Amino acid sequence: MRLDESAMNIPINLNDYTPTILVVDDVPANLDVMVAHLQQENIELMVALSGEEGLELAKAKLPDLILLDIMMPGIDGYETCRRLKSDPLTADIPVVFLSAKSDEIDVEKGLNLGAVDYINKPFSLPILRARLNNHLALKHKSDMLIQLACTDELTRIANRRHFDLIFEREWLRAQRNQTRLSLLMIDVDHFKQYNDHYGHGEGDRCLKQVARALTVELHRPADLLARYGGEEFVVLLPETDFEDAEFIANQLAAAVEKLAIAHKKSTCAPHVTISIGLASQLPGSQASRQQLLKQADRSLYKAKNSGRNQVYGTMSAINEAPAAN
Ligand SMILES: [Mg+2]
Known part of the structure; x- marks a missing residue:
């Protein structure tokens, strides 16, 4: 990370913060639903139709959170999550699984892969929003702490x-x-x-x-x-x-x-x-x-x-x- 002046401009007020969420799901209709539900919020949305496309976008855009489907052709959500977590560039992006697979063993597997949350489909929109907001607030705080840990207090350049x-x-x-x-x-x-x-x-x-x-x-x-x-x-x-x-x-x-x-x-x-x-x-x-x-x-x-x-x-x-x- 390069510490330039814009990176130093950490928004203090959470209202000024527009997080980016990447939604990965192989069913276009599901993506449409998510976009329709989340678009009203103060959130920037990106969508990907496969795990591969999701990985590419995650690396290129570094979203603040990834909503990840599990059952997808090609690499599935578990594998996508594993690859996100093993790449230092994307390892710190919180992943939330959103899946119809609701067995205990599936949820446990997802969480053990490093996902911060696992939400079952069909989901309740208010609960999904509340959980996403909580995860985004934590991500924002952690970003600020990382920024502080990298910054020289006096000169505001890298330490x-x-x-x-x-x-x-x-x-x-x-x-x-x-x-x-x-x-x-x-x-x-x-x-x-x-x-x-x-x-x-x-x-x-x-x-x-x-x-x-x-x-x-x-x-x-x-x-x-x-x-x-x-x-x-x-x-x-x-x-x-x-x-x-x-x-x-x-x-x-x-x-x-x-x-x-x-x-x-x-x-x-x-x-x-x-x-x-x-x-x-x-x-x-x-x-x-x-x-x-x-x-x-x-x-x-x-x-x-x-x-x-x-x-x-x-x-x-x-x-x-x-x-x-
Ligand atoms: Mg699917």
Whole structure:
């Protein structure tokens, strides 16, 4: 998940929340009934006529809830549910079975597959609505908690925990697809002096402005900016080679300079600047994820040691032999 500004806009009022429900049923007439019943509600509906189509739609649209029939030609509802739950992308979407199969053993099977509820056909419309509303409210709360757990409180960008998760995922993807991956470690120059001189309130404001400027400068959906800690930021650039990463790094540095935040105690400029360490992973490299991170850190150290307010990166050092452990 990329944490952009729109994703941060969590609706506080449940009335502003328009959940999406995917209804999967092989009988078009059943779908028509559901659409007719649920359409008046503040709900967006999508329909699929088979388990396969349901899986495709679920992955593409990530609905807030899936109403799933069991008896369908092709893959049945149980198998559809099993596949939804085994895919990390769709595993957290609540599934509600809606089925004419009402034996205890069927209900138990459905719930054991991870469904949050099992409703028998024919159903009572008010009870169906009430149950769906309860499940949607829970899903909404859980989405908000996940969002909070991924977000840095001060800057509202991704936090280090979220970065670690995405870095691991992108790292595996790059290995699998033999693509390049670059990392930028960013440090606000002489930030301690800034804080000491202007006070912590201004320090916080400065970090927020820097985070905002960096966010605006990163245009591609897969790029991830996170607060790494204190005045340190990290940028993950999937499918990006050294030259492109260097270009982006220079743009980020320019964007921060353009903020022109006065910094009387800086020795590099009269305003706030950043140092950036760059590390780029070559396809097929044996270096580990931790080594790439360490390399970016070393580059940052060199950028700071060479007078700050600059980008430092090396490509060659990446092809190190893997660590013995
Ligand atoms: Mg059916």
